[in-house]
Amino acid sequence: MLRYTLRRLLQTVPVLIGTTFLVFAMVFAIPGDPIRAMAGDRPMAEGTYLALRDRYNLDDPLLVQYGKYMGGLVRGDFGEDFNGREVADIMADRFPITIKLALVALAFEMLLGILAGVLAAVRRKSFMDSLVLVTTTAIVSVPTFVLGFTLQLAVGVKLGWFPIAGLTEGWRSYLLPGFVLGALSLAYVARLTRTSLVENLRADYVRTATAKGATRRRVVGIHALRNSLIPVVTFLGVDLGALMGGAIVTEGIFNIPGIGQQVFLSVRAQEGPVVVGIVTALVLVFVLANLAVDLLYGLLDPRIRYE
Amino acid sequence: MVESPAFGAAVRQCVVNAVVPAAKVPEERSFAMRSLRVVAGIAAVSLVLAGCGGDDDDGAAPGGGTGGEFSVYVCEPEHLVPQNTNETCGAEVLGALFTSLVDYDVGTNEVRIGAGTASSVESDDQRVWTIKLKEGWTFHNGEPANAAAYARGWNAGAYGPNAYGNAYFFENIAGYDDLQVPTDAPAGTKPAATEMSGIEVVDEWTLRVTLKDAFSQFPVTLGYTAFYPLPEAYTGDPDAFEERPIGTGPFQMDGSWQHNQQIRVQRYDNYAGTAAKADAITFRIYSNVNTGYNDLLGGNLDIMDSLPPERLGDARAQFGDRLIERASSNFTYVGFPLYDERFADVRVRRAISMAIDRQAIIDAIFNGAYTPAGSLVSPVVAGSRDNACGQWCTYRPEEARQLLTEAGGWRGSLVLWFNSGSGHEKWMEAVSNQLRSNLGISSISFKSLEFAEYLELLDQEKVTGPFRLGWVMDYPSPQNYLQPIYSTTGSSNNFGYSNEQVDQLLARGNAAETVEAGIELYQQAEDLVLADLPNVPMWFGKVQGAHSNGVSNVAIDAFTRIRLAEVTVNQ
Numbered sequence: 021m022l023r024y025t026l027r028r029l030l031q032t033v034p035v036l037i038g039t040t041f042l043v044f045a046m047v048f049a050i051p052g053d054p055i056r057a058m059a060g061d062r063p064m065a066e067g068t069y070l071a072l073r074d075r076y077n078l079d080d081p082l083l084v085q086y087g088k089y090m091g092g093l094v095r096g097d098f099g100e101d102f103n104g105r106e107v108a109d110i111m112a113d114r115f116p117i118t119i120k121l122a123l124v125a126l127a128f129e130m131l132l133g134i135l136a137g138v139l140a141a142v143r144r145k146s147f148m149d150s151l152v153l154v155t156t157t158a159i160v161s162v163p164t165f166v167l168g169f170t171l172q173l174a175v176g177v178k179l180g181w182f183p184i185a186g187l188t189e190g191w192r193s194y195l196l197p198g199f200v201l202g203a204l205s206l207a208y209v210a211r212l213t214r215t216s217l218v219e220n221l222r223a224d225y226v227r228t229a230t231a232k233g234a235t236r237r238r239v240v241g242i243h244a245l246r247n248s249l250i251p252v253v254t255f256l257g258v259d260l261g262a263l264m265g266g267a268i269v270t271e272g273i274f275n276i277p278g279i280g281q282q283v284f285l286s287v288r289a290q291e292g293p294v295v296v297g298i299v300t301a302l303v304l305v306f307v308l309a310n311l312a313v314d315l316l317y318g319l320l321d322p323r324i325r326y327e
Numbered sequence: 328m329v330e331s332p333a334f335g336a337a338v339r340q341c342v343v344n345a346v347v348p349a350a351k352v353p354e355e356r357s358f359a360m361r362s363l364r365v366v367a368g369i370a371a372v373s374l375v376l377a378g379c380g381g382d383d384d385d386g387a388a389p390g391g392g393t394g395g396e397f398s399v400y401v402c403e404p405e406h407l408v409p410q411n412t413n414e415t416c417g418a419e420v421l422g423a424l425f426t427s428l429v430d431y432d433v434g435t436n437e438v439r440i441g442a443g444t445a446s447s448v449e450s451d452d453q454r455v456w457t458i459k460l461k462e463g464w465t466f467h468n469g470e471p472a473n474a475a476a477y478a479r480g481w482n483a484g485a486y487g488p489n490a491y492g493n494a495y496f497f498e499n500i501a502g503y504d505d506l507q508v509p510t511d512a513p514a515g516t517k518p519a520a521t522e523m524s525g526i527e528v529v530d531e532w533t534l535r536v537t538l539k540d541a542f543s544q545f546p547v548t549l550g551y552t553a554f555y556p557l558p559e560a561y562t563g564d565p566d567a568f569e570e571r572p573i574g575t576g577p578f579q580m581d582g583s584w585q586h587n588q589q590i591r592v593q594r595y596d597n598y599a600g601t602a603a604k605a606d607a608i609t610f611r612i613y614s615n616v617n618t619g620y621n622d623l624l625g626g627n628l629d630i631m632d633s634l635p636p637e638r639l640g641d642a643r644a645q646f647g648d649r650l651i652e653r654a655s656s657n658f659t660y661v662g663f664p665l666y667d668e669r670f671a672d673v674r675v676r677r678a679i680s681m682a683i684d685r686q687a688i689i690d691a692i693f694n695g696a697y698t699p700a701g702s703l704v705s706p707v708v709a710g711s712r713d714n715a716c717g718q719w720c721t722y723r724p725e726e727a728r729q730l731l732t733e734a735g736g737w738r739g740s741l742v743l744w745f746n747s748g749s750g751h752e753k754w755m756e757a758v759s760n761q762l763r764s765n766l767g768i769s770s771i772s773f774k775s776l777e778f779a780e781y782l783e784l785l786d787q788e789k790v791t792g793p794f795r796l797g798w799v800m801d802y803p804s805p806q807n808y809l810q811p812i813y814s815t816t817g818s819s820n821n822f823g824y825s826n827e828q829v830d831q832l833l834a835r836g837n838a839a840e841t842v843e844a845g846i847e848l849y850q851q852a853e854d855l856v857l858a859d860l861p862n863v864p865m866w867f868g869k870v871q872g873a874h875s876n877g878v879s880n881v882a883i884d885a886f887t888r889i890r891l892a893e894v895t896v897n898q
Contacts, residue, residue, distance in 0.1 A: 103406060
């Protein structure tokens with residue numbers, strides 16, 4: 021298993037080099053002159069313009085720009101954005117916030133999603149099952165920004181149960197945005213758990229366990245659920261990366277200074293180094309989360325072995 | 328100042344940068360308050376943090392500090408070095424940290440020399456200006472805010488390698504060119520000088536500025552952030568300065584700039600001017616104006632100086648007399664590419680202008696948040712006239728159609744250009760509907776591009792139809808609304824417009840003996856431009872702000888800056 025893990029980690033090196041180049045090239049290909057756009061309707065002084073073009077190597081061809089960027093990266097220099105802030109500082113500010121937000125969302129998904137899925141599965145065709153079906157369909161149909169603004173107005177502004185925006189109230193500030201961020205996946209997790217569990221409850225080994233005299237709770241909770249969670253865990257692992265990279269809307273609504281917001285701003289401003297730095301870190305998250313998922317399979321299903 | 332791509336105040340970044348979702352347009356800020364109890368709690372905590380005793384013995388500054396603190400909505404500033412700050416969010420924060428050389432009347436926007444840190448600004452020939460500073464002003468770290476400090480700031484602003492966004496303010500000062508890297512020089516070349524020859528420190532409190540060309544409006548420009556002084560502490564470490572700016576204003580930094588979260592300032596007790604009323608201000612940084620507005624509704628914020636346009640109706644009902652609405656300097660127009668011969672005939676341009684019902688669009692789409700434009704100079708500027716344009720900017724559909732017929736009608740497709748993602752789609756569509764029904768132009772299409780690409784095509788004169796652009800003033804003079812946009816060499820003349828008489832009148836206005844004498848000549852230039860109509864004036868903006876019950880005496884100026892020192896916290 022150690023060898024397997026090491027091999028997987030080594031494989032990430034070419035993946036990272038490939039992604040940085042792809043992302044860099046895509047930002048490079050965005051039409052328009054980012055420095056010109058900084059000035060808006062009134063062009064900046066010529067000296068200012070030329071100095072900024074030069075500072076961000078914008079007059080070099082793509083490969084030279086990329087080479088300079090990677091050269092800096094090897095020395096631990098992530099570059100800077102067009103306002104002169106170090107990308108390393110930006111990431112250090114923003115990543116912890118997004119990670120917390122994503123973990124809160126993930127917690128909601130796991131707790132509520134799996135719980136709802138199990139309830140629906142064990143009482144198939146009951147009121148509970150229909151309720152979960154209807155609720156999850158509703159959540160999947162509502163765009164995140166509608167859900168976000170509605171909840172913000174309802175339980176934040178009107179009822180005052182949660183902080184409305186910002187991070188001024190510690191962990192409580194993460195609850196509402198975490199829920200909104202995780203809502204969509206929560207619905208998927210519930211559906212996935214239900215389907216998978218329903219199928220497994222019909223399997224031979226479940227009938228055997230029941231015949232052995234195991235309690236209903238043990239049959240469902242230990243035998244069937246553990247097996248049913250394999251697709252769910254796969255989904256959650258991939259979802260962690262998606263939650264971190266996809267929090268643009270939620271972070272905007274709740275004014276949470278995470279990386280989703282930053283990526284959005286930086287893509288529009290064509291700040292290559294910022295986009296590449298953050299996306300690379302996200303790729304790393306995806307790779308590691310996938311690795312963790314693969315390793316988890318072994319715990320859930322002892323038949324799986326790693327070579 | 329640059330107008331942000333977004334419609335309305337700006338996002339800008341926060342601004343000017345075309346970028347930015349709600350975020351960068353810098354026009355929005357607000358404050359809100361929480362329930363009284365919580366406010367009291369916060370105030371108590373902050374008093375302790377600020378080291379002030381409960382009896383507030385240091386609050387007895389002249390002008391009478393009344394204590395308390397409040398919060399203000401801002402977007403993330405791009406920069407906090409004044410010479411590099413040209414968007415409204417940064418300018419709002421700097422407005423608390425610095426006091427400008429001259430001030431402007433909140434109502435009329437006329438320049439008030441003597442109300443800032445300069446006691447006089449005088450010239451015999453409009454070219455060599457003598458600025459006398461009031462003695463005794465200091466930076467928050469105790470350094471004197473003397474003539475050398477102003478020279479330091481302006482030289483830093485003009486120095487090419489610094490690449491500061493406000494460098495263009497110094498282009499007209501003698502010696503500016505020596506601070507630039509020559510265009511064709513090899514990389515790494517340093518400019519010939521670090522100080523402009525046109526700036527002389529005559530004595531500790533007197534500064535002499537020599538301009539390249541006479542400029543009667545020079546005193547009017549001096550209120551801008553570009554002309555703030557810089558302390559020696561800046562020279563040592565500009566990056567550290569930016570994280571914690573040291574100014575001359577009624578408030579000083581309390582801790583560092585917490586990026587994307589907040590900036591706290593507290594009253595500066597050795598302030599030489601009229602002391603601020605409140606003890607401290609928290610600038611809360613938002614990336615989305617709707618979120619700020621929800622915080623204001625929920626009582627977490629005290630003042631916003633911009634509101635989400637779609638919630639304006641709701642805000643009017645909710646806030647009543649705590650809603651502030653006033654004219655801003657924002658000007659939106661639709662320009663013609665005169666290099667395209669289909670727009671060469673002035674009758675075509677007039678027909679398009681007369682076929683647009685501005686008021687109907689403003690009411691239907693913007694909740695009445697704009698004022699139809701009948702001139703090129705915003706009503707906030709001394710010397711503006713309400714309807715200088717006359718019939719050509721008035722909605723007269725029949726005459727418009729007739730005029731177009733006289734000009735030979737319109738053949739082919741008409742393409743309307745605008746930058747995407749900033750809320751221009753709706754009103755551009757309304758314009759197209761009016762042109763379609765009033766002028767009978769059947770084929771109208773749209774071209775919307777990201778701001779960066781859009782500007783590039785405008786600069787290269789590759790636009791094939793009427794295009795939307797805007798303007799936000801740098802300083803309240805008609806000159807600022809005319810010269811950069813309509814002079815032949817104007818930096819924002821995207822029409823390819825050139826009229827020798829206009830250029831001459833602007834030059835004569837610049838050389839006029841007084842600010843007022845210049846205005847008359849600028850008005851003549853404006854009349855000539857309006858007769859040529861290189862663009863369709865659409866509307867002027869309004870500042871919309873609101874504040875909580877927790878504060879009073881909230882005023883917002885035409886620059887969309889809150890008069891922070893005058894705000895009082897209700898006890």
